[in-house]
Amino acid sequence: MSAQQSLAHKHLTQEQTKDIDENIEWAKINADVLRSMENPRRGYWVAMFISVALFSVMIYAEVHQYMFGMGDAALNTSHMWDLYISTFVFWIGMSHSGTLLSAILHLVHADWRKPIYRFAEAMTTFSLLTAGIFPVIHLGRVWNFYWVMPYMSDRGLWPNFRSPLIWDAFAITAYLTSSVLFLYIGMIPDLAICRDNAKGWRKKLYTWLSLGWRGDDAQWRNFRFTYLMIACLLIPLAVSVHSIVSMDFSMSIMPGWHVTTFPPYFVAGALYSGCAAIITLFILLRYFFKFEHFMTFPILDKVCKLTFVIAMVWTYLNLVEFASVWYGHDIPSKEVLIAKATGPYSPFFWGMMVFGSVLPFALLSQWVRRNMYVLFFVSVFLNVGMWLERWMIVTPTLSMGYHPQAFNIMWPGWVEWAMVGGSFGWFGMLFLVFVKVFPSVSMYEVKEMVYHRKRTVYEDVDEMMELHSGVPGPAPNGVPAPQSTGGA
Amino acid sequence: MPSLLGNIFKGWTDYSKGVEEGGHHEYEHMYAMVIDLDLCTGCNACSTACYAENNLAVVGEDKFGARQAMHWMRIERYFDEPDLDKTEATTDADTQSRGASFLPMMCQHCNAAPCEPVCPVGATYHTVDGLNAQVYNRCIGSRYCANNCPFRVRYFNFYDNAESWPAPMDQQLNPDLSVRSKGVMEKCSMCLQRTRAARDTAKREGRELKDGDIQTACQQTCPTSAILFGDLLDEDSAISKVWKNHQVKLGTYKQDKENPELRGYRIFEELNVDTKVLYLERVREV
Ligand code: SF4
Ligand code: SF4
Numbered sequence: 001m002s003a004q005q006s007l008a009h010k011h012l013t014q015e016q017t018k019d020i021d022e023n024i025e026w027a028k029i030n031a032d033v034l035r036s037m038e039n040p041r042r043g044y045w046v047a048m049f050i051s052v053a054l055f056s057v058m059i060y061a062e063v064h065q066y067m068f069g070m071g072d073a074a075l076n077t078s079h080m081w082d083l084y085i086s087t088f089v090f091w092i093g094m095s096h097s098g099t100l101l102s103a104i105l106h107l108v109h110a111d112w113r114k115p116i117y118r119f120a121e122a123m124t125t126f127s128l129l130t131a132g133i134f135p136v137i138h139l140g141r142v143w144n145f146y147w148v149m150p151y152m153s154d155r156g157l158w159p160n161f162r163s164p165l166i167w168d169a170f171a172i173t174a175y176l177t178s179s180v181l182f183l184y185i186g187m188i189p190d191l192a193i194c195r196d197n198a199k200g201w202r203k204k205l206y207t208w209l210s211l212g213w214r215g216d217d218a219q220w221r222n223f224r225f226t227y228l229m230i231a232c233l234l235i236p237l238a239v240s241v242h243s244i245v246s247m248d249f250s251m252s253i254m255p256g257w258h259v260t261t262f263p264p265y266f267v268a269g270a271l272y273s274g275c276a277a278i279i280t281l282f283i284l285l286r287y288f289f290k291f292e293h294f295m296t297f298p299i300l301d302k303v304c305k306l307t308f309v310i311a312m313v314w315t316y317l318n319l320v321e322f323a324s325v326w327y328g329h330d331i332p333s334k335e336v337l338i339a340k341a342t343g344p345y346s347p348f349f350w351g352m353m354v355f356g357s358v359l360p361f362a363l364l365s366q367w368v369r370r371n372m373y374v375l376f377f378v379s380v381f382l383n384v385g386m387w388l389e390r391w392m393i394v395t396p397t398l399s400m401g402y403h404p405q406a407f408n409i410m411w412p413g414w415v416e417w418a419m420v421g422g423s424f425g426w427f428g429m430l431f432l433v434f435v436k437v438f439p440s441v442s443m444y445e446v447k448e449m450v451y452h453r454k455r456t457v458y459e460d461v462d463e464m465m466e467l468h469s470g471v472p473g474p475a476p477n478g479v480p481a482p483q484s485t486g487g488a
Numbered sequence: 489m490p491s492l493l494g495n496i497f498k499g500w501t502d503y504s505k506g507v508e509e510g511g512h513h514e515y516e517h518m519y520a521m522v523i524d525l526d527l528c529t530g531c532n533a534c535s536t537a538c539y540a541e542n543n544l545a546v547v548g549e550d551k552f553g554a555r556q557a558m559h560w561m562r563i564e565r566y567f568d569e570p571d572l573d574k575t576e577a578t579t580d581a582d583t584q585s586r587g588a589s590f591l592p593m594m595c596q597h598c599n600a601a602p603c604e605p606v607c608p609v610g611a612t613y614h615t616v617d618g619l620n621a622q623v624y625n626r627c628i629g630s631r632y633c634a635n636n637c638p639f640r641v642r643y644f645n646f647y648d649n650a651e652s653w654p655a656p657m658d659q660q661l662n663p664d665l666s667v668r669s670k671g672v673m674e675k676c677s678m679c680l681q682r683t684r685a686a687r688d689t690a691k692r693e694g695r696e697l698k699d700g701d702i703q704t705a706c707q708q709t710c711p712t713s714a715i716l717f718g719d720l721l722d723e724d725s726a727i728s729k730v731w732k733n734h735q736v737k738l739g740t741y742k743q744d745k746e747n748p749e750l751r752g753y754r755i756f757e758e759l760n761v762d763t764k765v766l767y768l769e770r771v772r773e774v
Contacts, residue, residue: 069670070629071646076555078640080631140629140644140671147609147628157626160610165630169608252636253602253759398635402756405564405593406640408555 020115024293026447033190033439034197036289040436043288051428058422061415062137070140074413078406079398083416084138085248086390087423089266090273091131092172092245093386097274098124098179099238102186103231111452112302114445115294118190119285120278121183122440126430127277128176130423135168137419164247171241178237182230188213188223189444205437242270249393255332256340256397261324265317272314272356273386275307279379281431283372285440294441297370304363304375307382311360318357336400344409345396348388355385517697518618518720518738519678520764521704522730523592526751526771527714530590534706534715535561538594540660541679541705543667545649556646560676561594561706589770592706592715595620595641595676596755596763599738603633603642611673618720618764619678629671638756642675678717679704699725720764736766 040048064072075082098121105113136145148159148169159166192213195206213219243263250262259265282303286295325333340349362368362378369375399409434440538544538561545558566589597620604612604620611626612633634642648670653661661667664681668674679702686701699718707715718727720738731737734752735745741760743753751769 069645069647071551071554071556074554075631075644075646077557077634077643078555080634080644135630138630140631140673141627141669142671144628147626157610160605160607162605163608163632164606165608165632248632252606252632253638253761254636401640402638402759403640405562 020294020296020299020446020449020453024450026450028293029443029446029450030193030197032291032293033441033443034194036291036441037194037436037439044432044436047428048432051425051432054421054425055429056422056425057418058425061418061422065137065415066142070415072413073415074410075416076408076410078401078408079395079410081138081394081398082410083391083412083420084134086387086394087420088131088134088138089245089390089393090387091127091134091423091427092242093266093270093273093390094127094277095124095131095175095179095274096238096242096267096270097278098122098183099234100271100274101278102182103234103238106228106231107235111449112299114449115291115296115441116278116282116299116303117445118183118187118442119281119435119440120274121179121186122431122434122438123274123277123281124179125176125183126427126434128172128179129430130427132172132176133423133426134419135165164244164251167244168248171237171244175234175237175241178230178234182227182234184209185223185226185230186442187438189215190439190442193443194439202437239267242267249397254397254401255330256325256336256400257393258333259321259324261317261321265314265321268310268314268317269386269389272307272310273383275303275310276379276382276386278303279307279375280383283376283379285435287372289435289440291441294446300375301366301369304369307379308360308363311356311363311382315357332400332402336397339400340392340396343396345392345399349392349396352385352388352392355381356389359385514616515618515721516616517722518764519597519683519702519717520618520720520727520731520738520766521597521678522716522727522752522766522768524714524716524768525590526768527712528590528592528710528770529712530563530565530588531711532563533709533711534592535559535563537705537709538676541662542677543661543665545645545652545668547647547649547652551647556644558643558645558649558674560641560643560674561592562641564591564593565589566591591767593639593641594706594765595678596639596761596765597676597678599762599764600760602636602638602759602761606632606636608632617680617683619680621677621680622673622675624666624668624672624674627672629673631673634673638759638761642673645670645672645674699727730768731766734766734768738762738764 073082073084098117101113101120102117105117136142139145147157148166150158159169188210191206191210192215195203195210198206243266246262246266249257250259252258279300282295282300285291322337325337339345359378359381362374367374368378395410400407539546539559542560544560547557551557597618599614599618601612601614601620604614607613607627608630609626609628611623611628613621613623615621629644631644634640634644645668650667653667662681664685682704683702687697690697690701697719699722702717704715704717707713707717716727716730718725720728720731722728731752734750735747736743736752736754739762741757743757751771752766753769754763754766756763
């Protein structure tokens with residue numbers, strides 16, 4: 001830990017209960033965030049290099065697969081799906097963090113989301129872009145992927161609207177469009193700040209992107225309304241998109257897939273892995289961009305607690321699924337469940353249980369929540385657990401199925417691993433470009449937050465009622481705010 | 489536009505019919521099969537004939553071991569487990585009950601086929617012949633159909649298998665149907681090309697199709713005549729008689745047989761997929 005780091009750490013320990021330092025100057029907010037967008041250092045280039053390298057391997061694997069067929073992915077007649085689909089589900093899951101953090105918390109006025117939602121939204125968009133790759137590359141004839149779109153064909157051939165894969169295509173497209181819009185619209189006031197400070201090609205880019213934002217009243221009013229509308233639109237979309245992904249499985253008749261609790265289970269899993277990924281990126285950004293003033297420990301605390309709650313919901317739904325299979329006594333499904341827990345897949349299954357259901361209890365300890373190194377690994381392992389979960393959904397069912405003749409175990413081939421690795425490279429690339437081109441902390445919202453915290457801080461509801469009913473309470477203006485644990 | 493909307497509504501009508509009445513209902517024929525396991529000796533002739541008739545790729549030992557084979561018809565072998573029945577006579581490896589049972593397995597042409605609704609591009613559908621057809625040109629290789637088939641009888645072209653027929657073997661390819669490219673799902677079509685040819689011949693000769701006009705390759709080759717193929721909608725066909733005699737009916741989920749001695753059964757009847765291949769149980773003396 002560098003000297004600066006430990007200093008920052010000390011500074012924070014004095015104000016551990018404040019979401020944000022209210023005395024932070026607005027100019028500093030701008031300066032800090034704008035600084036983060038300049039002069040990439042060595043670490044940045046190393047990360048970029050790794051990402052590009054991974055992505056290149058993926059391109060190579062895809063070209064190979066295109067030329068020779070899907071065979072080297074080690075898929076077989078029983079296992080027609082494997083890593084491609086589980087990684088697809090994983091990335092779709094990751095994309096739920098942004099919506100949760102920005103849209104849901106925006107609607108419930110949890111203002112602690114403000115310093116951290118921007119990168120979560122970027123994560124949503126980029127993980128959707130990553131997820132979208134997988135259903136395409138998993139096709140045997142990739143070059144015909146557009147056939148799933150209902151385009152005007154003079155052959156009168158349309159896709160089959162009964163297929164969950166078509167619902168997928170629609171749901172993902174809709175979700176991606178609205179996530180990009182949400183990210184972009186929320187960024188307009190910040191892009192204007194960038195415009196005013198940029199030179200060269202950046203000036204042109206931001207001028208174009210900020211759509212002539214001047215920050216006058218009418219613009220703010222329209223802006224707020226639009227933002228709210230898209231937030232409202234995004235929440236049902238987020239829920240539906242992952243329910244629909246789960247229907248890829250639950251609409252089938254296969255034992256272990258044909259489960260009615262899959263939609264809520266998948267949504268909970270999605271929020272869960274999304275939250276874990278937020279923690280990971282939070283720590284990385286805080287560390288590399290020195291965002292200690294915005295990405296504070298109390299905010300991290302709240303994200304951790306949120307993650308814990310969602311982890312418990314996920315665990316519950318997981319147990320419900322097992323219980324319903326067990327007591328439903330559908331023999332093939334039960335066999336699949338037993339095979340997961342005791343068969344050759346058991347290390348992965350128990351890995352998923354340990355990382356997914358037991359490890360989150362670590363988040364209850366304040367020591368873990370305040371220790372960035374430990375927390376980083378915890379969050380990474382939570383996501384490893386979630387990745388295993390997806391794999392444990394896809395593969396054991398296909399290994400067992402109904403027909404004993406088809407029972408067999410498979411291990412993915414190099415092509416599949418290359419694509420999975422490459423997807424992380426692709427995501428990393430996009431994210432690394434994003435943090436240097438766009439502000440990864442929402443400047444105007446942090447200012448808003450600082451302003452509100454300084455002016456009006458309600459310790460609790462009574463106080464707020466008092467204030468609004470005209471009965472004298474603590475004077476709102478100018479008085480240093482009492483310590484607040486925030487609006488979580 | 490109307491044709492596009494028409495497509496949706498037609499799809500919907502088919503779908504609701506399929507749900508409510510257990511299958512597509514405007515059939516001209518209802519081709520089905522009977523396999524008598526009592527007669528089957530597990531010789532694999534049917535499977536070989538299928539290779540020859542349908543231009544199936546021979547993938548070689550490696551890929552076969554990797555379960556990437558293309559056999560539309562496979563002979564499954566099951567052995568009795570002596571420990572299941574712990575009497576002394578049966579644990580003796582030489583007794584008859586150690587013997588293998590054979591189950592020729594190919595696409596069962598389910599009336600309520602689980603593979604059909606899940607195909608994103610509608611490449612697999614039910615024809616008016618009552619068969620489950622696969623349109624190779626339309627298939628994009630999403631492989632969902634194969635995952636949803638309880639019988640695991642869909643085969644995917646994991647590689648470009650064109651080199652399966654080195655010259656001069658390419659001379660023996662059946663010109664009546666295509667060689668499938670990589671990335672395409674294929675499966676038993678009940679020798680669709682033969683059905684078409686027989687229908688054309690009948691038309692040319694100005695008569696109706698009659699029972700026995702169509703023979704599938706496996707049926708033609710089976711040395712013990714274990715396989716029977718025909719039209720269930722034709723009351724007098726040999727196959728309807730077998731189905732009737734064994735009291736197996738399409739569209740039923742549980743067979744109510746008056747006589748428990750009857751040997752007919754369909755595989756995975758409890759899944760309600762309404763398969764069109766009727767197996768006749770093997771009779772054993774223990
Ligand atoms: S046996 Fe399998 S491939 Fe054939 S119709 Fe039934 S579900 Fe489809
Ligand atoms: S050809 Fe006839 S006897 Fe030989 S395996 Fe096939 S069904 Fe059985």
